[in-house]
Amino acid sequence: MLNTAKNRVRLDRLAIGLSALCAVHCVATVLLLGALSSLGHFFAAPIIHEVGLALAILIGAVALGAGLRRHRALFPLVTGGIGLAVMGSALLVPHGVSESVLTVLGVSLVAIAHMLNIRADSQTGCAC
Incomplete structure (x- = not known):
C-alpha cells in the first residue's frame, strides 16, 4: 500500500x-x-481583592437591603452580611489556601443570600 x-x-x-x-x-x-x-x-494584586470586596459590599447592600424593604425577610440580609464579613476576613490572611477557602465560603454565602432574596420575593408575590 x-x-x-x-x-x-x-x-x-x-x-x-x-x-x-x-x-x-x-x-x-x-x-x-x-x-x-x-x-x-x-x-x-491586593487592589483587585479590595475593589472586588468593595463592589460586593455595595451591590450586596443595595440588593439585599432593597429585598428586606420589599419582603421583610431578614434571613437573606443576615446570610449575605455574614458572607461579606467572611470575604472581608480573607483580606486579613496571607495569600494561599486560607484566603481561597475564606473567599469561596464568603462568596457562596453571598450567592445563597441573593437566592434567598429571590425566593422571598417569589413567596410574597413581589415581581419587582
Missing part, C-alpha cells in the same frame, strides 16, 4: 500536518503560559 506514490505523498502530508500541529501546540503553550504567568501578579 505504501509503495504507491499517492500513498507516500499522503503519508508525507500527514506527517507535515502533525509536525505543524506539534509546532503550533508548543508555541501556543509557551505563549499561553507566559501570558498567564505575566498576568498572575495582576490577579493576585
